[in-house]
Amino acid sequence: MKFVDEATIEVAAGDGGNGCASFRHEKFKEFGGPDGGDGGRGGHVWALADENLNTLVDYRYTRRFEAQRGEHGKGSDMFGAKGEDVVLRMPVGTVISDAETGEVLAELLQPGQKVMLAKGGDGGFGNLHFKSSTNRAPRQRTMGRPGERRTLRLELKVLADVGLLGMPNAGKSTLIAAVSNARPKIADYPFTTLYPNLGVVRVGPEKSFVIADVPGLIEGAAEGAGLGHQFLRHLQRTRLLLHLVDMAPFDESVDPVAQVRAIVAELKKYDPQLAAKPRWLVLNKLDMVPAEEREARVRDVVRRLRFKGPVFAISALTREGCEHLMLKVYEYLAGLRAAEAAPVRVDPRFDAGRADADVAPEAPPARRR
Numbered sequence: 001m002k003f004v005d006e007a008t009i010e011v012a013a014g015d016g017g018n019g020c021a022s023f024r025h026e027k028f029k030e031f032g033g034p035d036g037g038d039g040g041r042g043g044h045v046w047a048l049a050d051e052n053l054n055t056l057v058d059y060r061y062t063r064r065f066e067a068q069r070g071e072h073g074k075g076s077d078m079f080g081a082k083g084e085d086v087v088l089r090m091p092v093g094t095v096i097s098d099a100e101t102g103e104v105l106a107e108l109l110q111p112g113q114k115v116m117l118a119k120g121g122d123g124g125f126g127n128l129h130f131k132s133s134t135n136r137a138p139r140q141r142t143m144g145r146p147g148e149r150r151t152l153r154l155e156l157k158v159l160a161d162v163g164l165l166g167m168p169n170a171g172k173s174t175l176i177a178a179v180s181n182a183r184p185k186i187a188d189y190p191f192t193t194l195y196p197n198l199g200v201v202r203v204g205p206e207k208s209f210v211i212a213d214v215p216g217l218i219e220g221a222a223e224g225a226g227l228g229h230q231f232l233r234h235l236q237r238t239r240l241l242l243h244l245v246d247m248a249p250f251d252e253s254v255d256p257v258a259q260v261r262a263i264v265a266e267l268k269k270y271d272p273q274l275a276a277k278p279r280w281l282v283l284n285k286l287d288m289v290p291a292e293e294r295e296a297r298v299r300d301v302v303r304r305l306r307f308k309g310p311v312f313a314i315s316a317l318t319r320e321g322c323e324h325l326m327l328k329v330y331e332y333l334a335g336l337r338a339a340e341a342a343p344v345r346v347d348p349r350f351d352a353g354r355a356d357a358d359v360a361p362e363a364p365p366a367r368r369r
């Protein structure tokens, strides 16, 4: 199975053109001076964040990108033209790292953001450049510098406010279809969803947020079971996780509490930060539970899990409770945004909570003479 949200590419910037060594040849002028021009710079390779792209699919087919080399310098004071740049369009949310060292070089977060991936080589100097009062006829010239080349790893991380989390078949795709404009495939077998779906939830005019449905997670995912953890990275940038739980599994011996615990254990193994994200429990398929038992079942699950956060009981199929849940999510996100818009300014030197304080110690007072 191939997924289009990662790719490895090679980029090569253009080499610089060589400088030229040449002398003027003019009638009646025996010693024309040097007239060799400089070589042109090689083309750069850039990445450009394009909001109209959603996948890295283009980079699975073409994997090598080369910018043009700079033209060599020529006689008669002619400088070489610079090589043309190559601009690679990538979706917003692409993380670009060096494939060899793993170092993250850039994250494309804003549409229109442009990042240099490989720098074109400088052009060499022509002999014109070396002319001086003591050397009127230099023969020196320099060669163009090679353009940078590197192998890059591209990863697309979905940018969503809210991520859906849960076992296969929990009803994640049904929920996103019920509340957003996304129309994912829904079916009564596990691993229906094979790649992330994004949906926009509108709770009012100008009031919306983005929700991501990712493939279901199973025990052992952190070690690669099922579709593995390759999609969990999409949840890393969300602000809230909705953990969907099937309250009416086909197999009655399946305990929803054990299922929740299994997912939490996978999250912790994969990324403790992800496990520490705000997570709300969304108990689904309540339409399958007899009305008189619902409350007791919900209470039982919450009590056994000792879950402290918000809990919602819904039916993604009948849509009962879905609108209420989305309103609460919106309010929560709006609260976060408001808090960010008016940040509390703390002098970093007095911010004891910062473990990674990168503030230089204060310089000792200058001594009086």
Ligand SMILES: Nc1nc2c(ncn2[C@@H]2O[C@H](COP(=O)(O)OP(=O)(O)OP(=O)(O)O)[C@@H](O)[C@H]2O)c(=O)[nH]1
Pocket: 166, 167, 168, 169, 170, 171, 172, 173, 174, 175, 185, 186, 187, 188, 189, 190, 191, 192, 193, 194, 214, 215, 216, 217, 284, 285, 286, 287, 288, 314, 315, 316, 317, 318
């Ligand atoms: N009765 C009932 N069935 C539901 C509800 N929500 C989802 N289903 C059914 O459960 C099955 C699985 O739903 P999906 O939405 O595909 O589940 P998923 O979590 O996206 O599954 P994966 O993509 O495989 O991880 C489908 O047959 C749905 O119709 C619900 O609230 N009530």
Ligand SMILES: [Mg+2]
Pocket: 172, 173, 174, 184, 185, 186, 192, 193, 213, 214, 215, 216
């Ligand atoms: Mg699904």
